[in-house]
Amino acid sequence: MALLNIKDLHVNVAGKEIIRGIDLEIEEGRTAVIFGPNGSGKSTLMGAIAGLPGYDVTKGLIEYKGHDIKQLSTDDRARLGIGLSYQYPPAVKGVRLRTLLESMTSDREIIPEYADMLNLSGYLDRDINVGFSGGERKRSEVLQLMVQTPDLMLLDEPESGVDIENISIIANALKSLLEKEKPITKRTRSALIITHTGFILDYLRADVAHVIMNGRVLGCGSPSEIFEEIRLNGYSKCSNCFAEQFKENNIC
Amino acid sequence: MLKNNIDSNRLEVVGYDPTILSCGNFLVLDNDIAEISCNINGLHIYPLVKALEHIQHVRDNLFFKLVDKDKNDYTRKAFESDPVGYYIKVDPGIKLEEPVQAAFLLCTPDSTQIIHNIIELGDNSQLNIVNGCTTARHENRGRHIGITEIYLRKGSRLGYTMLHSWGADVEVFPFGVTEVEEKGRFISNYVGMTSVKKIVSYPVAYVKKQGSARFYSVIYARPESNFDMGAKAVLEGDEASGEIISRVVSEGGNVTSRQMLDGRVSGSLGHMECSGLMLNDHGVIHSIPELRGAHPDIHLSHEASVGRISTEELSYLMTRGLSEEQARALIIRGFLDIKIEGIPAKVQQLIDDAIERSISGTI
Ligand SMILES: Nc1ncnc2c1ncn2[C@@H]1O[C@H](COP(=O)(O)OP(=O)(O)OP(=O)(O)O)[C@@H](O)[C@H]1O
Ligand SMILES: [Mg+2]
Numbered sequence: 001m002a003l004l005n006i007k008d009l010h011v012n013v014a015g016k017e018i019i020r021g022i023d024l025e026i027e028e029g030r031t032a033v034i035f036g037p038n039g040s041g042k043s044t045l046m047g048a049i050a051g052l053p054g055y056d057v058t059k060g061l062i063e064y065k066g067h068d069i070k071q072l073s074t075d076d077r078a079r080l081g082i083g084l085s086y087q088y089p090p091a092v093k094g095v096r097l098r099t100l101l102e103s104m105t106s107d108r109e110i111i112p113e114y115a116d117m118l119n120l121s122g123y124l125d126r127d128i129n130v131g132f133s134g135g136e137r138k139r140s141e142v143l144q145l146m147v148q149t150p151d152l153m154l155l156d157e158p159e160s161g162v163d164i165e166n167i168s169i170i171a172n173a174l175k176s177l178l179e180k181e182k183p184i185t186k187r188t189r190s191a192l193i194i195t196h197t198g199f200i201l202d203y204l205r206a207d208v209a210h211v212i213m214n215g216r217v218l219g220c221g222s223p224s225e226i227f228e229e230i231r232l233n234g235y236s237k238c239s240n241c242f243a244e245q246f247k248e249n250n251i252c
Numbered sequence: 253m254l255k256n257n258i259d260s261n262r263l264e265v266v267g268y269d270p271t272i273l274s275c276g277n278f279l280v281l282d283n284d285i286a287e288i289s290c291n292i293n294g295l296h297i298y299p300l301v302k303a304l305e306h307i308q309h310v311r312d313n314l315f316f317k318l319v320d321k322d323k324n325d326y327t328r329k330a331f332e333s334d335p336v337g338y339y340i341k342v343d344p345g346i347k348l349e350e351p352v353q354a355a356f357l358l359c360t361p362d363s364t365q366i367i368h369n370i371i372e373l374g375d376n377s378q379l380n381i382v383n384g385c386t387t388a389r390h391e392n393r394g395r396h397i398g399i400t401e402i403y404l405r406k407g408s409r410l411g412y413t414m415l416h417s418w419g420a421d422v423e424v425f426p427f428g429v430t431e432v433e434e435k436g437r438f439i440s441n442y443v444g445m446t447s448v449k450k451i452v453s454y455p456v457a458y459v460k461k462q463g464s465a466r467f468y469s470v471i472y473a474r475p476e477s478n479f480d481m482g483a484k485a486v487l488e489g490d491e492a493s494g495e496i497i498s499r500v501v502s503e504g505g506n507v508t509s510r511q512m513l514d515g516r517v518s519g520s521l522g523h524m525e526c527s528g529l530m531l532n533d534h535g536v537i538h539s540i541p542e543l544r545g546a547h548p549d550i551h552l553s554h555e556a557s558v559g560r561i562s563t564e565e566l567s568y569l570m571t572r573g574l575s576e577e578q579a580r581a582l583i584i585r586g587f588l589d590i591k592i593e594g595i596p597a598k599v600q601q602l603i604d605d606a607i608e609r610s611i612s613g614t615i
Contacts, residue, residue: 050571052567052571053563053567054563073570073576074567074570074571075570075571075573075574075575075576075579078570078571078572078573079573083571083572084571086568089568090562090564090565090568092565092568092569092582092583092586093586093587094583094585094586094587094588094589095569095582095583095585095586096586099582099586100569100572100574100582103574103578103582104572104573104574127586144572148572148573
């Protein structure tokens with residue numbers, strides 16, 4: 001069954017239509033990747049799924065676990081199992097990372113354990129993201145997801161600005177969250193990953209890739225083939241080649 | 253229960269807690285001293301009226317020497333009435349960690365309490381005082397006038413903490429002046445916990461060579477509250493420093509927050525930070541940070557802001573499953589959380605508790 005089912009989604013930001021009719025499905029236990037040029041609407045799509053304020057759904061359907069969640073608040077969606085790792089996580093002055101994590105779980109013992117896994121033990125008593133480097137912020141996002149254990153992870157460029165060693169740390173954490181050690185049919189958690197570099201995919205296998213341009217999905221296909229295509233020809237030259245490929249790979 | 257059927261909870265709320273180890277106690281009910289004790293050699297706690305009677309130095313050099321008795325009607329009124337309050341003195345070199353606990357309780361409705369306190373720290377001594385002020389019942393009407401004169405001799409350090417939980421119908425007029433001698437350190441902490449009809453307070457510190465004055469205040473203003481509060485540090489000795497930090501939350505109350513750093517001589521160093529958070533559109537936060545420099549070789553700066561809780565921060569916390577209510581509470585707590593350097597953990601704990609009460613409204 002599809003965990004997430006998006007149909008003809010239109011989203012306005014600041015009065016302007018950014019998402020212009022998107023269809024997208026994610027199966028339970030699957031990892032999908034989104035490719036698309038800067039400004040194509042990838043982060044906007046994730047914001048709309050997570051229910052962030054300012055992302056105005058004007059038309060279409062966002063169905064999650066069989067329910068239309070368009071009217072639900074951000075926190076209701078989070079409690080239903082939607083988790084977002086921000087592209088640009090904001091700093092929250094005065095609130096310690098530990099305090100936030102403790103309000104997210106009743107199982108406090110996991111906090112230092114996970115923090116240690118992500119090399120963030122020394123950061124628990126600092127204010128959330130205040131003075132964190134780019135890579136530290138990304139690790140802090142993943143730490144928060146680990147404590148939250150969402151069923152659908154929206155990962156907005158989880159590896160951008162992260163050094164090689166830390167990418168592997170982040171990827172390992174995500175792998176365990178996504179139960180990659182289990183056979184695919186036994187996995188229950190899903191992810192939607194935005195990446196430009198594709199580095200994360202060297203560690204974390206994605207099952208399918210979607211290409212977004214100008215607020216629309218061009219189509220989907222095998223992550224490695226599409227990524228190769230983008231690397232060779234870029235987005236602008238290649239909007240047609242994707243179309244060809246999508247027809248051949250009838251996997252979405 | 254204390255004598256006179258006073259609810260001791262009211263006192264604990266403002267830090268007057270007999271279970272906490274202290275090096276002295278002082279309690280005033282209305283205009284009478286109800287408790288006075290001093291447990292440490294080198295520390296002296298006298299009723300001011302006795303000190304004036306027996307100690308010429310207090311009469312000649314301390315009493316109404318920093319605060320001008322003719323400043324206004326309130327100070328004149330205080331000068332004319334029998335002084336009620338303490339004279340606390342610490343001998344040179346004596347360093348005390350446990351705080352002196354003092355509390356001033358307004359018991360009789362519609363009465364006026366007039367308090368005059370004098371503190372004198374000898375050379376290189378150290379003391380912490382927690383002053384709690386409250387009414388016997390929150391509903392009570394009344395008025396409190398307070399005169400405070402603080403003398404910090406060379407190299408001494410005072411942590412002076414005021415925890416206020418007034419009634420909604422009380423007017424409060426404190427006048428405090430501190431003299432900080434060479435290398436002395438003055439740390440003033442203020443927490444306003446409950447609504448108050450009106451409070452006007454603008455303590456001033458005159459800081460000599462290499463001395464420092466730091467003022468921290470936290471105000472949570474509920475509807476119908478009127479705070480006109482501030483602080484001023486006059487840096488009049490070479491390399492004197494001042495810091496003023498104020499955090500104000502308005503949940504519908506009105507707060508005027510006046511801060512001034514006045515750098516008069518070479519090497520004056522000062523910073524202030526006045527942040528205001530508006531929770532709704534009923535109250536007013538009027539922040540007035542002032543810097544005055546009278547020498548080129550000084551460095552004074554300020555940061556000031558008034559605004560609402562950032563929607564981005566709020567929704568960030570909500571994406572983690574926190575309700576809007578929970579997320580707001582975390583952000584407000586974080587905003588008011590002030591960690592003060594140079595005071596004992598026990599006093600910080602009293603401050604933290606007071607701030608927590610002011611936010612949750614559990615008084
Ligand atoms: N708050 C906003 N106000 C105005 N325009 C906005 C706002 N948020 C997004 N946009 C616009 O919407 C478009 C899509 O932005 P979005 O952040 O979704 O792009 P993206 O695909 O994630 O790009 P990138 O790869 O650079 O992260 C951009 O043109 C952007 O300028
Ligand atoms: Mg983006």
